[in-house]
Amino acid sequence: MPKSDKNASRSGGVTLADVARGASVDLSTVSRVLTRDPKARVSEATRDRIQEVADRLGYVANANARSLVRRQTMTVGLLIPSIGGFVYADVVRGAGDAARRMGYVLVVADTSGSGSAEEAFRALVSEGRVDGLLIASGRLTDSIESGATSATQKCIILNRQIKGGYSSIIEDDEKGMALGVAELLDAGHTRIACLAGPENVDTSRRRVQGFKAAVRAAGLRVRANDVVSAGFSEQDGFDGMIRILASSPRPTAVAVASAAASIGALAACRVQGVSVPDELSIVAFHDTEIAAFLSPPLTTVAMPLYGLGVRAMELLHEQLQGEAIPKLTRLTSPEPVLHRRQSVAPPPI
């Protein structure tokens, strides 16, 4: 006995009341069955009838109304500096899959345009569009760091530690770097340089520490200019490698601390006429789709970025549930894995 089907929509939205009317029950009952409230005892009959009507009408709950009363949106945001970057794709996938599994919808905001992280923060968290934030964006100025204390309970910082009570999750940079250096060591290199990231970024500092520790553990020394700081971009890698190649004695191998930089580094070698891996071996931190197609194919250490995204999302969820989570969690599993390709060889004689 279908009675009111078309008065269902006004501005395209079928509402609870529409379904209630169609099923001849009160809208509160509809709410109960459609939200699958466990402690709601509704007869099979009405339950089925309601479900049937809802399906027929194509009812979808309005997230805003629901968020308003529940005081939570079940959506979380992920802030990244640039959507084009190599490392973020997997983080996004991991966080997205985890979010979905837990009933959240994940939206990402790119802070590379004219939009700052602060702006995104306000628009998303303060205005209540999201319950919490995963922040993988590099520089967030003090405005956010000194933000309302309640904000610290709604954010997880990825791969970076900042002041102000925020919790962070970081990949195991030291171990990753050690893995790469080990490959170089195993090939017989004893003069190894590190093409590092910016000095003021802590994830990059950790990679340098990993580098130094690994080299020293092998009984070797690390000299001042064995570590050259550069940015994370292709051009930075290029410039940095030029400097390394100009140093003397020139190292026979270099561990590059980022994927983009490694591409620039390779280009620098080509321009300078130094052959990889015959004259110089290279291992790059972070694996990418294209590593296998470079010239030569790059040996890389693949960090568990997908897992980082997953774990970050889980942490955020726990925190939003009110659980206390550690100020810093280091992702120790899954472990980084080395992808052997063709940029590492024994040192020239």
Next chain:
Amino acid sequence: MPKSDKNASRSGGVTLADVARGASVDLSTVSRVLTRDPKARVSEATRDRIQEVADRLGYVANANARSLVRRQTMTVGLLIPSIGGFVYADVVRGAGDAARRMGYVLVVADTSGSGSAEEAFRALVSEGRVDGLLIASGRLTDSIESGATSATQKCIILNRQIKGGYSSIIEDDEKGMALGVAELLDAGHTRIACLAGPENVDTSRRRVQGFKAAVRAAGLRVRANDVVSAGFSEQDGFDGMIRILASSPRPTAVAVASAAASIGALAACRVQGVSVPDELSIVAFHDTEIAAFLSPPLTTVAMPLYGLGVRAMELLHEQLQGEAIPKLTRLTSPEPVLHRRQSVAPPPI
């Protein structure tokens, strides 16, 4: 005379009522001044007082409540297949900047994980989390194509045309491809191949058409196997190039229809020992950061992706305003531009 400062927050949210109380006015007045309603006549005095209290309390309007009554969220979504891709970064930036300018907040959803475009569509549009969608995601199955007719008024499809009343915006693939081919022609090539994208994707078909048109306009013939279809990935480009190199007579130049594929194509040449550009010239469709750092640096045609994002957002806005927008708009400006690097040379003798 600060009186009630701390009763301001309950669950971290300062509400209109809090401000009203603090300023001793009705909350509707506060609403008026804070929304900067032009046709609201409020005395300077109360206006200032309200503003002052709002600032002091750190009032930020709740987006959900506002969305609920205004029936619009002022947020739009952008669906992309994978955040790691080369082409999307600029689209996102363009759309993001345009959105901000128009007062929207842009959120992007990656549909590459376990999440399908349909899921994202429901979670974002149907549940009312966003007002509209920019869809750059490749395959959206029929479920979305045949979706509620009202949906067609809330989406703009990027670089793809689909059935069902949706409006699309596409870049000028033909012109871009022609630009690349012209460079090859100018260098003296007469046997030019096209390493194309998937046959069933219309943006890639348009590139092929541009290729054919340009070649023919030069008075040359295009044979059946001058166009080889591949995917958009590095591996696809690699495989495709292998096939091209195996054909005989072998072309002296190839126009590659995507950035990722061009990287694979380059790798294939290296593996086969054919030197670029001495034995084979290459121009790639879409410019990327890394093109300049490849071996050799790739000559590319840079498509106006940022502009595409901007225009798409503008179109969506107009459509959401109820304006009628064309079913198909082709972005003719800004124009594609050629980046000359080192992958094109005259054909071998």
Next chain:
DNA sequence: CTGTTAGCGCCTTCAG
């Protein structure tokens, strides 16, 4: 110029 009054669509006690 400012306050009062209705809701937006949904959830959630509390009765019945």
Next chain:
DNA sequence: CTGAAGGCGCTAACAG
């Protein structure tokens, strides 16, 4: 097992 009532935070007429 189901209906009635109140309210989440905000906006938008309509009075005064």
